[in-house]
Structure formats: structure tokens, C-alpha cells
Amino acid sequence: xxxxxxxPTVLNCTGIVDVLKRYYLSPSYGIQFSIxxxxxxxxxxxxxxxxPKWQSCNIYLFSLAVSDLFFLCTLPRLSYLYANDQSExxxxxxxxxxxxxxxxxxxxxxxxxxxxMDRFLLIRHPAQNHWLLRPRTALMVTGxxxxxxxxEVAPMxxxxxxxxxxxxxxxxxxxxxxxxxxxxxxxxxxxTFTGYLLPLLGLCVFSYKIAHLLRNQERAMQRRTQSFKRPxxxxxxxxxxxxxIYTPYHVLRNVRIASQQAWAGFQPCTxxxxxxxxxVTRPMAFLHSVINPVFYFLMGDKFRELLLTKMRTLxxxxxxxxxxx
Numbered sequence: 001x002x003x004x005x006x007x008p009t010v011l012n013c014t015g016i017v018d019v020l021k022r023y024y025l026s027p028s029y030g031i032q033f034s035i036x037x038x039x040x041x042x043x044x045x046x047x048x049x050x051x052p053k054w055q056s057c058n059i060y061l062f063s064l065a066v067s068d069l070f071f072l073c074t075l076p077r078l079s080y081l082y083a084n085d086q087s088e089x090x091x092x093x094x095x096x097x098x099x100x101x102x103x104x105x106x107x108x109x110x111x112x113x114x115x116x117m118d119r120f121l122l123i124r125h126p127a128q129n130h131w132l133l134r135p136r137t138a139l140m141v142t143g144x145x146x147x148x149x150x151x152e153v154a155p156m157x158x159x160x161x162x163x164x165x166x167x168x169x170x171x172x173x174x175x176x177x178x179x180x181x182x183x184x185x186x187x188x189x190x191x192t193f194t195g196y197l198l199p200l201l202g203l204c205v206f207s208y209k210i211a212h213l214l215r216n217q218e219r220a221m222q223r224r225t226q227s228f229k230r231p232x233x234x235x236x237x238x239x240x241x242x243x244x245i246y247t248p249y250h251v252l253r254n255v256r257i258a259s260q261q262a263w264a265g266f267q268p269c270t271x272x273x274x275x276x277x278x279x280v281t282r283p284m285a286f287l288h289s290v291i292n293p294v295f296y297f298l299m300g301d302k303f304r305e306l307l308l309t310k311m312r313t314l315x316x317x318x319x320x321x322x323x324x325x
Contacts, residue, residue, distance in 0.1 A: 013269035018085065020279045026083040028283035032290050033075040039293035040069045050309075055128075056138035057118045063142050064111040068289040071104035087171045091164050094172035098160055099153060101286075102175065106195035107149045108288050109246070112238045113199045114141055116206035119231035123213055152195050155187055176256040176278055185257045192250045200246070203239040210235055241291060249285035252278040 043065045051058060074097045081088060088094045118138075121130050131137055162180025163173055178184055210232045256278040258264055259271045266274070 013272040016276045017272060017279065020276055021082045022085055025279065025283065026079045029075040029079040029082070029286075032283065032286060033072050033079070036068065036290040036293075037072045040065045040072065040289070043293050044069060054135055056133050056135055057115055057122075059135060059138040059142055060111045060115045060118065063145075064108060064115075064292055067104045067107045067111070068292055070100055071286070072289055074100055089170070091169045091172075094164065095157060095160050097172075098175065099157060102153045102156060103149050104289065105285065106152060106191075106199075107145065108292065109196065109199040109203075109242050110145050110149060111142075112242070113202040113206070114138075114145065116203055116210075116235040116238065119235055120206050120210050120213070123210060123217075123231060149195070152191060155182055156191075158182055159184060159187070174282075176253045176275075177260075179260075185254065185261065188254050188257050192254060196242075196246055196250055200239065200242055203235065203242065207232070207235045207239050241288065245284050245287050249278075249281040252281045 044062065047054075047058060047062045047065070054062075077088075077093070078097070080086075088097070118133065121133055122128065124130075125133065132141075156175060156178075159175075159178045159180045159182040162182070163178040164171075166179060167173075175188070176184075214232060252274070256274050259266045259274045
């Protein structure tokens with residue numbers, strides 16, 4: 001006699017995704033917004049009101065903060081929808097949200113590459129006479145970077161529109177769950193290579209070049225160049241950060257897309273478990289928007305001192321206004 005009651009294994013595999021979305025994604029996005037939004041907003045305001053003269057590294061970091069801030073503004077809506085077990089009903093909001101998310105994902109690591117290049121050139125050319133260290137050049141590189149990232153993400157818009165049409169414009173899905181005319185797996189692999197692996201390689205190359213240059217300077221000067229150790233630490237931390245938080249996301253995203261293909265032959269529960277692991281990696285990948293503000297205070301451009309001085313001045317004025325005449 002065949003039992004009609006589902007086994008606990010089936011119940012677990014069918015409900016694990018909904019549980020993770022409601023009790024993992026929702027609070028994770030809420031916490032990231034609560035921490036990351038004030039940090040990036042403070043940096044942007046500090047750059048606008050406290051930094052009198054901008055250098056090339058300031059332009060890259062400011063662009064990074066703006067990208068992070070736009071992304072963080074999409075998190076409260078996502079957190080609310082996941083907490084209430086709802087799907088985005090507006091097709092425009094669905095496309096815009098996923099578009100901003102992935103533009104931020106790949107612009108962040110790209111701007112970190114340019115920042116590491118800038119630190120390497122600054123050590124090699126302390127007089128800042130290299131043309132790549134000019135603010136005008138940094139503006140051109142930033143504009144081309146935004147263009148390149150938008151070109152990379154553009155096919156995703158077509159994929160999202162086809163998927164929404166197939167679902168009668170009623171359900172918004174994440175990238176790894178999209179179905180349409182575009183080869184999702186091929187596109188995801190290409191995006192992983194061009195948007196993640198190549199920039200990560202750039203970070204590693206500049207880390208090696210900075211370390212090699214510092215070693216040569218130490219031998220030539222027969223002393224430790226402590227003043228240049230900070231750029232090396234910044235670039236190394238950036239490379240480690242993206243390696244740790246981006247790699248699981250990209251691996252599981254490609255595995256998730258491949259698991260849905262007919263040739264994969266996975267059982268329904270196996271696909272659910274893969275999707276669950278992919279969901280776990282999503283907030284991890286977006287942690288960069290919370291961690292990035294730390295890099296703004298590690299650069300040697302006196303930004304931290306200028307910002308603290310401005311804040312002390314504002315606090316002093318506020319106290320003077322409250323004191324009775």
C-alpha cells in the first residue's frame with residue numbers, strides 16, 4: 001500500500017527555499033541596509049563638503065560609494081517582500097532592481113581594480129606626474145567603466161523581460177531562475193569571466209606589483225618603507241574580500257542555472273537544495289556595499305582627518321547654538 005502522506009524529506013526540500021527567503025534573506029538585507037546606507041552616505045557627503053581638492057583615487061572611491069548607495073536603496077523593498085512572502089508585482093520595479101543590483105556587483109570590483117592601479121602608480125611615481133594619476137583621466141576611466149558594466153548587464157534586461165512575459169508579468173525572479181531566449185548559462189559564465197575573474201586577476205596582479213616594488217625600494221634604501229605599506233594592505237584586503245564573498249556566489253549561480261537544464265537530470269529535491277545554497281551566497285556577495293566604506297578611511301589622502309574635523313566643527317556650532325545668550 002502506497003502512502004499518500006508526503007515524507008519529511010519532501011516537505012523539507014520544498015519548503016527550504018521559502019524559509020530561507022523569509023528568515024534569512026529578509027533580515028540579512030535589512031541589516032545590510034541599516035549599516036551600509038549611513039556609511040556610504042557619510043562618505044559621499046564627506047567627499048562633497050570636506051574634500052577641497054580631488055585626486056584620481058577620490059574619483060574612483062566616490063563612484064564606488066554612489067554605486068553602493070543606489071544598490072542599498074533597493075534592499076528595504078526586497079526585505080519587505082521576502083518577509084511577507086510576496087513577489088514584486090511591478091515589472092518596471094523588477095527590472096530596475098535586478099539591473100541596479102548587478103551593475104553594482106560588477107562596478108564595485110572594477111573600481112577597486114582602478115584604485116589598486118592608482119596606488120601602484122602613486123608608489124612608482126610619487127610626484128604624481130603619470131598621466132593616469134590625473135583627475136581628468138580618472139573621470140574618463142570612470143565613464144568608460146560605467147559603460148562597460150552596462151554593456152555586460154544589458155543582455156540580462158532582455159532575459160528578464162522574456163521571463164516576465166512567460167509568467168504573464170506577475171512574478172519577479174532572480175537571475176539564476178530566469179528563462180528566456182537568451183542562453184542563461186552561457187551568459188552567466190561569460191559574465192562571471194568578464195565581470196569577476198578578469199577584475200580579480202587585475203587585483204592580484206597589482207597586489208604582486210606593489211609588493212615587488214616595495215621590496216625593491218627596501219633593498220635600494222636599506223630601510224622599511226612604512227609610508228607605502230598601507231596601499232599594499234588596501235589592495236590585498238580588497239582582493240581577499242572579493243575572492244571570499246564573490247566566489248561562492250558565482251559558483252553557485254552557475255551551478256543553479258545548470259541544474260535547471262534538462263540535460264542535468266537532477267531530481268526536484270536536488271535542485272531545491274542547490275537553490276537553497278545559492279540563496280545563502282547572495283547576501284554574502286552583497287556584503288561589499290557594507291565593507292567598502294572601510295577602504296575610504298584607509299587611503300592616505302587625509303580624508304578621515306578632514307571628515308572628523310568637519311564633524312567636530314558642526315558639533316561645536318550646534319552646542320553654541322543651544323547655549324543661552
